[in-house]
Amino acid sequence: FNMAAGQLGAQNEYYLHPVSYSVWRKGGGEGDLPTTGRTREFVPGTVLRDHDYARRVNPGGFDAVTGDRLLPQKTGGFDTTRGKLSQEEMNRAAREWSSPLLEQPWRLLDDAAVKWGWDTPEADDLYRYVQADSRLIRGQGSGLLREDIDELRRAAGERPWSEAKAPGLSTE
Secondary structure, three states, rough: HHHHEEEEEEEOOEEEOOOHHHHHHHHOOOOOOOEEEEOOOOOOOOHHHOOOOOHHOOHHHHHHOOOOOOOOOOOOOOOOOOOEEEEEHHHHHHHHOHHHHHHHOOOOOOOOOOOHOOOOHHHHHHHHHOOOOOOOOOOOOOOOOOHHHHHHHHHHHOHHHOOOOOOOOOOO
C-alpha cells in the first residue's frame, strides 16, 4: 500500500508526499505539516561496506539483466554548467570527474548516516573536508552548532543570519 501511495518514493526524511501536503494546504495549512515520506526504518548504505548484498540479489551481475529501451535518439545537446554538450562530451566529462566524497570512508555515508552519526570520525572528517574552502567555518568539524556559526560571523564583523530578516517582515 505504501508503495502504491508513493510514500516510499523519497530517500530522505525531508520529502513531503504531494497528496497529503496538497490536502493540508487546501485545508488551510493549519497545524503541523503532514508526516514525511519515510515510513520504514532506515537502512544505511554503510551496511554494504563489508558485505556482498548486491551480488546475492543478482548473482549473474549486469549480464543477467534483461530488457530493452526504445527511446528516440536525442538530437540536441545537454545544457550543463560547461555549456551545451553532446552525448559523447557528457560521457567523457562523467568519466573524468572524480571526488573524494565517492571514495572510502565517505562513499557510503548518506544524509541520515551523517545526521545520526555526526559524532563519528568519518562524519567529522567529511565535515572538515567540505568546510575546507569556507572563510569562517574552516576546520570546525561536525560538532559545529548554529550558535557557533552566529558567533563566528559576529567575530568577523558580520550580522548572523539568525538576526537577518526580510524588509517589511515583523518578528512578532
